[in-house]
Amino acid sequence: MSRGEFDIIRDYFRRRAGQREDLLLGIGDDGAVVKAAGELAWVVDTINSGVHFPEDAPAHVVGHRVLAVNLSDMVAMGADPRWALLALTLPVAEEAWLDDFCDGFFRLAGEAGCVLAGGDLTRGPLAATVTLLGPLHGRAVTRAGARVGDDILVSGTLGDARAGLDIALGDGAPADGAEAFLLNRYLYPAPRLALAPLLPRYAHAALDLSDGLCADLSHMLEASGVGAELSLAELPLSEALAAHAPEEARRLALAGGDDYEIVCAVDPGQREAFMAAAAAAGVSLTRIGRVTDDKELRVLDEAGEPEPLPGSFRHFGDHDA
Amino acid sequence: MSRGEFDIIRDYFRRRAGQREDLLLGIGDDGAVVKAAGELAWVVDTINSGVHFPEDAPAHVVGHRVLAVNLSDMVAMGADPRWALLALTLPVAEEAWLDDFCDGFFRLAGEAGCVLAGGDLTRGPLAATVTLLGPLHGRAVTRAGARVGDDILVSGTLGDARAGLDIALGDGAPADGAEAFLLNRYLYPAPRLALAPLLPRYAHAALDLSDGLCADLSHMLEASGVGAELSLAELPLSEALAAHAPEEARRLALAGGDDYEIVCAVDPGQREAFMAAAAAAGVSLTRIGRVTDDKELRVLDEAGEPEPLPGSFRHFGDHDA
Numbered sequence: 001m002s003r004g005e006f007d008i009i010r011d012y013f014r015r016r017a018g019q020r021e022d023l024l025l026g027i028g029d030d031g032a033v034v035k036a037a038g039e040l041a042w043v044v045d046t047i048n049s050g051v052h053f054p055e056d057a058p059a060h061v062v063g064h065r066v067l068a069v070n071l072s073d074m075v076a077m078g079a080d081p082r083w084a085l086l087a088l089t090l091p092v093a094e095e096a097w098l099d100d101f102c103d104g105f106f107r108l109a110g111e112a113g114c115v116l117a118g119g120d121l122t123r124g125p126l127a128a129t130v131t132l133l134g135p136l137h138g139r140a141v142t143r144a145g146a147r148v149g150d151d152i153l154v155s156g157t158l159g160d161a162r163a164g165l166d167i168a169l170g171d172g173a174p175a176d177g178a179e180a181f182l183l184n185r186y187l188y189p190a191p192r193l194a195l196a197p198l199l200p201r202y203a204h205a206a207l208d209l210s211d212g213l214c215a216d217l218s219h220m221l222e223a224s225g226v227g228a229e230l231s232l233a234e235l236p237l238s239e240a241l242a243a244h245a246p247e248e249a250r251r252l253a254l255a256g257g258d259d260y261e262i263v264c265a266v267d268p269g270q271r272e273a274f275m276a277a278a279a280a281a282g283v284s285l286t287r288i289g290r291v292t293d294d295k296e297l298r299v300l301d302e303a304g305e306p307e308p309l310p311g312s313f314r315h316f317g318d319h320d321a
Numbered sequence: 322m323s324r325g326e327f328d329i330i331r332d333y334f335r336r337r338a339g340q341r342e343d344l345l346l347g348i349g350d351d352g353a354v355v356k357a358a359g360e361l362a363w364v365v366d367t368i369n370s371g372v373h374f375p376e377d378a379p380a381h382v383v384g385h386r387v388l389a390v391n392l393s394d395m396v397a398m399g400a401d402p403r404w405a406l407l408a409l410t411l412p413v414a415e416e417a418w419l420d421d422f423c424d425g426f427f428r429l430a431g432e433a434g435c436v437l438a439g440g441d442l443t444r445g446p447l448a449a450t451v452t453l454l455g456p457l458h459g460r461a462v463t464r465a466g467a468r469v470g471d472d473i474l475v476s477g478t479l480g481d482a483r484a485g486l487d488i489a490l491g492d493g494a495p496a497d498g499a500e501a502f503l504l505n506r507y508l509y510p511a512p513r514l515a516l517a518p519l520l521p522r523y524a525h526a527a528l529d530l531s532d533g534l535c536a537d538l539s540h541m542l543e544a545s546g547v548g549a550e551l552s553l554a555e556l557p558l559s560e561a562l563a564a565h566a567p568e569e570a571r572r573l574a575l576a577g578g579d580d581y582e583i584v585c586a587v588d589p590g591q592r593e594a595f596m597a598a599a600a601a602a603g604v605s606l607t608r609i610g611r612v613t614d615d616k617e618l619r620v621l622d623e624a625g626e627p628e629p630l631p632g633s634f635r636h637f638g639d640h641d642a
Contacts, residue, residue, distance in 0.1 A: 024360060025461055028544070030394040030528055031364035033461045036357050039345060042438065043352035044406040044452055048445030073351040085365040087408075087450050117363065124369030125446040129408045131365055133454065140346055140354045207351055223349070 009093060009121055013086075016106050018115035023083060032117035034083050034133065041079030041140065042133045045069045049126035054168055059097045061187050063104030066128040071112050071191035072208040072260040074132050078141040078200040081112050082134035086119035089127045112193055138200030145205040146224035146265035150291040153271070155192045155261045155283050157238040158213055160185035162256025163245055178240035185238075189260035194281035199264060202274035206264035212255040214309055217263055218297055224265070227296040230289035232307050254299065254309070265291055330414060330442055334407075337427050339436035344404060353438035355404050355454065362400030362461065363454045366390045370447035375489055380418045382508050384425030387449040392433050392512035393529040393581040395453050399462040399521040402433050403455035407440035410448045433514055459521030466526040467545035467586035471612040474592070476513045476582045476604050478559040479534055481506035483577025484566055499561035506559075510581035515602035520585060523595035527585035533576045535630055538584055539618055545586070548617040551610035553628055575620065575630070586612055 014027040025033035047066050049055050067084065074081040086105070090097075109116065114132065164186025167179050174180035191208075199206050205224055209216050213235075221228055235253040242249050266274055275285045292298075299307040335348045346354035368387050370376050388405065395402040407426070411418075430437065435453065485507025488500050495501035512529075520527050526545055530537050534556075542549055556574040563570050587595055596606045613619075620628040 025463060029463050029465075030397040031362045031400065033398070033457070034361050034363060035359070036361055037359070038356070040355050040357055041352045042355060042404070042406060042454065044408045044439070044450070045441045046408040046410055046443045046445075046450065048410055048443055051443065051445050076351040077354070079352065083363070085363060085452060087365045087367040087452075089367055089369055089448065118365070120366045120450075122367045122369055122372065124367075124372050124448060127410065127445060127448060129365070129367065129441075129450045131406060131408075131452040133363065136354065142346060142350050144350075 009098060012098060013102070013116060013119070016102055018109065020082065020115050023115055023117050027116065027118050032083070032085065034117065036135065039136045039140065040133055041074055041077040041136055042131070043070050043073040043077070044129060044131040045073065046127060046129040057187070059100035060104030062128060063101035064108050064188055066130045067105050067108045068189045068191050068260065069210065070130045070132045071108070071114070071193065072189065072210070074134065075192050075196045075199070076141065076206050076208040076262055078137050078139070078196055078206070080134040080137060080196060081114045081132045083117045083132065084109065084114050085117055085131045087122070087129040088119065089122045089124040091123065091126060112191070136200065137197040141199045141203055141206045143205055143207050143220045143223040146220055146226050146291050147204055148226055148291050148293040149268065150204055150265035151268050151271050151287050152217070152228055152230065152263065152289045152291060153266055153274070153285045154213070154236065154263045154288050155195060155278070155285055156259070157236045157241065158259055158261065159249060159252030159256045160238050160241050161189065161258035162252045163241055165258065178244045181238065181240040182244060186258060189258060191260060192262050192283050194283050195262050195278060198274065198277050198281065199262070202270050202277070203264040203266055206262055209259045209261045209263055210257060212257045213263065214254050214297065220263070220265065221295070221297060225295065227292040227294045228289055228298070229292050230297070230299045232299055233302045234286065234288045236284070236286040236288070330419060333419060334423070334437060334440070337423055339430065341403065341436050344436055344438050348437065348439050353404070353406065355438065357456065360457045360461065361454055362395055362398040362457055363452065364391050364394040364398070365450060365452040366394065367448060367450040380421035381425030383449060384422035385429050385509055387451045388426050388429045389510045389512050389581060390531065391451045391453045392429070392435070392514065393510065393531070395455060396513050396517045397462065397520070397527050397529040397583055399458050399460070399517055399527070401455040401458060401517060402435045402453045404438045404453065405430065405435050406438055406452045408443070408450040409440065410443045410445040412445070412447055433512070457521065458518040462520045462524055462527045464526055464528050464541045464544040467541055467547050467612050468525055469547055469612050469614040470589065471525055471586035472589050472592050472608050473549055473551065473584065473610045473612060474587055474595070474606045475534070475557065475584045475609050476516060476599070476606055477580070478557045478562065479580055479582065480570060480573030480577045481559050481562050482510065482579035483573045484562055486579065499565045502559065502561040503565060507579060510579060512581060513583050513604050515604050516583050516599060519595065519598050519602065520583070523591050523598070524585035524587050527583055530580045530582045530584055531578060533578045534584065535575050535618060541584070541586065542616070542618060546616065548613040548615045549610055549619070550613050551618070551620045553620055554623045555607065555609045557605070557607040557609070
């Protein structure tokens, strides 16, 4: 695309970028300038067409998703996502596509109180990278702080997005309300923004679920030098998933990716207060197990017998790998 | 690529990432945590295979380049590039390629005093995005501060990279020392790190040259609401370029991209002091013209006649657009 087209796009983003007093220099120079003090969390995530979203995904899905996956990382750190940079790679510049992309991006940015401080536009295969920066709400919540005896909590419900992905990979047309719910859970992951200020107060360790509960929780256990025992019966399932895939629901909850829920380790004495504070902020938390000292991840079925652990489900793109 | 491969790559980067006291949490969690105070410059740039570098470019060229283009933006802002995040998209994970990429990336990171604080690894068409963050050396140097009567200075020499690109697009084998120099100037852009602390003291406005002198300088003039008159005879040319392309050299200097030199507007009374300070830090600066009040960019030939302005040369990838 030509330089003139780039200028048009840049002006377009600038009009919608938003403002904050602590953004001293925004879109249009060699870089942005922000005013900050103290400890800042900083994340970056890329999503690629045909890998992290279907090649025919609507542009607002792409715009929403690239911001959502980064916001989810900031939440898991216990950070306030104040400022964003967007690096967008496009094969062609189509105004309707960009308009739609911006609708998805800026709607979520508005919810998160996040302004677009700058970015980069390049030509190439469709891909989007966002980097977010912002202050911690308190101490940094890492993967490494889980303690033996902690309760393991998870937000929302699990497995929905993986079921939604299958619907998206089919004809993409939901057959009923349950399928519509699941498809929406895949297409529009909702970062648990309300948990960001609560995690530093209540959680010893946290991370967000992108690759599936077992896969991601393993990272926390490894970083913390501990193990865990999960209860299959306690995994929170949506009514839609239970109705859509009654046989598979628990397996999807254990191993399905793209949920972008938060899993965390919490002192049992703090659990009730945390769950009440989260509920007051609109997020349900469920206790799904506890941290153990044997450095293994076990899942127990309703009879208390160990359930064989499923292999990590793969991302969309790995289907054609 | 599999999760196991990703873990290997992550460990590999972690070993070479470097450390700073103000990097509180580095590679391996949901995000990085840095300790900062005051005004921070923040940049992001993506480079795509076949667009910003040839598809067959050696991996260390890619690793060097993605960091160099971002460092150049930080220099132009007058900022200290302390911390980096890298989002790397690879079609396959090849250890030899990654090793070579890291050689290019970390050699330059070491020169710049920059540590890798984290990143993201994804599967997809080869592309690399870097975001850099760091404190300003003083005030932010923007594109908008040029004043009528300012001298326009440029670092190094112009046009070399564009001539080097043609060599790279040919058989890539330099025929002589001049061609080897030019090819190297294209493959390994050298951000003018030494200018970062000097620009806030001496320059009213600055930017780095990625798209060519005329194209990029126009952005500064527009942002500053001024014009400029450049002297064709004053454009700094390398001996190699003058020998390799005597007829074309000045046109390449005006319009060739990928130089990553710094152009800036400086009060004439400060010019000598700035040039001396830059020379002491190893960077040559050349006065190539002055800022005017007529909001146009003019280039005068040796007889003082206006030279027709060349269209902006295009990036590598635009050749096959």
